[in-house]
Amino acid sequence: MQRTFFKQGAEAKLERCTFYGKPCLVKERFRKQYRHAVLDKSLTTQRIKSEVRAMLRCRTNGIKTPTIFMVDMETNSIYMEYVEPSITVREFIADVQQNQAGDCPLLALAEQIGQIIGKAHQSNIIHGDLTTSNMLLAQKFQGDAQSTEKFTPADILQKNIQDLEVVLIDFGLTALEGTPEDKGVDLYVLERALLSTHPNTDHVFEAILMSYKKNNPRGAAEVVKKLDEVRLRGRKRTMVG
Amino acid sequence: MVIAIGFEGSANKLGIGIIKDGVVLSNPRHTYITPPGQGFLPKDTARHHREHALSVLQQALDEAKIKPQDIDVICYTKGPGMGAPLVSTALVARTVAQLWKKPIVAVNHCIGHIEMGRLITGSKNPTVLYVSGGNTQVIAYSERCYRIFGETIDIAVGNCLDRFARVLKLSNDPSPGYNIEQLAKQGQKYLELPYVVKGMDVSFSGLLSFIEEKAPELIEKGEYTPADMCFSLQETVFAMLIEITERAMAHCGSQEVLIVGGVGCNKRLQEMMGVMAEERGATLFATDERFCIDNGAMIAQAGWEMFRSGITTEMKDTTCTQRFRTDEVEVTWRK
Incomplete structure (x- = not known):
């Protein structure tokens, strides 16, 4: 298997290869030299397990994630589908903002994001690292020849947002069986990541929240209440020099 | 050439530092140390700052070998921090600003740390x-x-x-x-x-x-x-x-x-x-x-940057606040 370097993430090395003819991404959690060996081993094992479990649970609940091909606990590697063609939501928002394409595409995207997170939380999946880099936009699967057309990432940007779907990736910090508190923190992490990466997107987060409430009708009220509490804790916590 | 003096007292350290265009002229500090098993309480910490403010100020001026009239701007910590210690330190800053007839700048403590770190290490x-x-x-x-x-x-x-x-x-x-x-x-x-x-x-x-x-x-x-x-x-x-x-x-x-x-x-x-x-x-x-732990020079350095970009604080606005987030400050001195 010929492996080529793809990306150096914060906690893992990503390489590309083909797995029985399919485009594959290998996520290898290498040993972090800065942390104690016992802690490193325990975090790595725990995160690989919860990552794989969460991706499986997502797929059974109608949330798109890459397909897992294989897990190798010896080398701490997960072999998964390489979603192509795709761009990150981060690239998408930056592109929309740069071209001053208006709020429509952003609000349509927010609707989709809210839907996915709503569904995930309803199924007790806490992603734990919701950022715009951890969401991909890919062509919606049509089940016909059209979907096998080869696009480049640039083509994706030209597509109507309705023809694209959000694929959730990087479940390295995921927890299953979450309390409203955990879900609130999950949303808080997204809010902070969104606002710090993309200036002037307060209304986009509001739209995500609206859609979230629609898609998680049973739990949303309590989660949003917790979100407000967490916001308060973060922003108004007594900060002593 | 701009000489800035900074007053820091947001927690248990009282620090007064003088900076002249990126050079630290003096940076004395006095720390309130409590017995083992105890933290520092606002009231006692404020008392500590009041007791040592004048001697540390004198030390800062002596070590820098400058006179009050050489100073261009007075900088003090507006927050975040403990209320009582902040106020007692700000009071000294306000007093000398009026005595020496100098402009005053209110500084965010966290920004002080960042600007001092950038100055000392030269990181871009x-x-x-x-x-x-x-x-x-x-x-x-x-x-x-x-x-x-x-x-x-x-x-x-x-x-x-x-x-x-x-x-x-x-x-x-x-x-x-x-x-x-x-x-x-x-x-x-x-x-x-x-x-x-x-x-x-x-x-x-x-x-x-x-x-x-x-x-x-x-x-x-x-x-x-x-x-x-x-x-x-x-x-x-x-x-x-x-x-x-x-x-x-x-x-x-x-x-x-x-x-x-x-x-x-x-x-x-x-x-x-x-x-x-x-x-x-x-x-x-x-x-x-010297520079990681709270000190006066870091407040002087951040205040120096602010002053050079045209910011001064009106005397009526020289208040303190316990809660003051890093991202509330508009950074006028960087591109």
């Missing part, structure tokens, strides 16, 4: 890990604002260390964190502790409750020594801090990392950050206890 546009007794934040600059990418969602890392030092009744001289660091060097046996990273945020309160409850029992039984506990605590909380810093660096595509704040002078934290930076091909910038 670093991802900043700001760790102290009251703050734990991962910060990066973009579009006229120091944006907070990650932070603690409950207590600060320094607070966590200080409070554990109280459990072990370690000395507060020179600081509880320093004594934990020294003791941790003898630690051998690693105890797994709750490790809580959520995205780029961290949480320490669960870990603190856990270790506060377990430590006395484990030490009594002889399973772990106090040194082992300090070692395990440091290894765990610092690994959390490095992880969120690395996440922020990966997120921003940053190749520089700067550690500031009182906990930033911990050598083990610097060492771990150095290893992480090297693995990423990035550069670590850190300073020592």
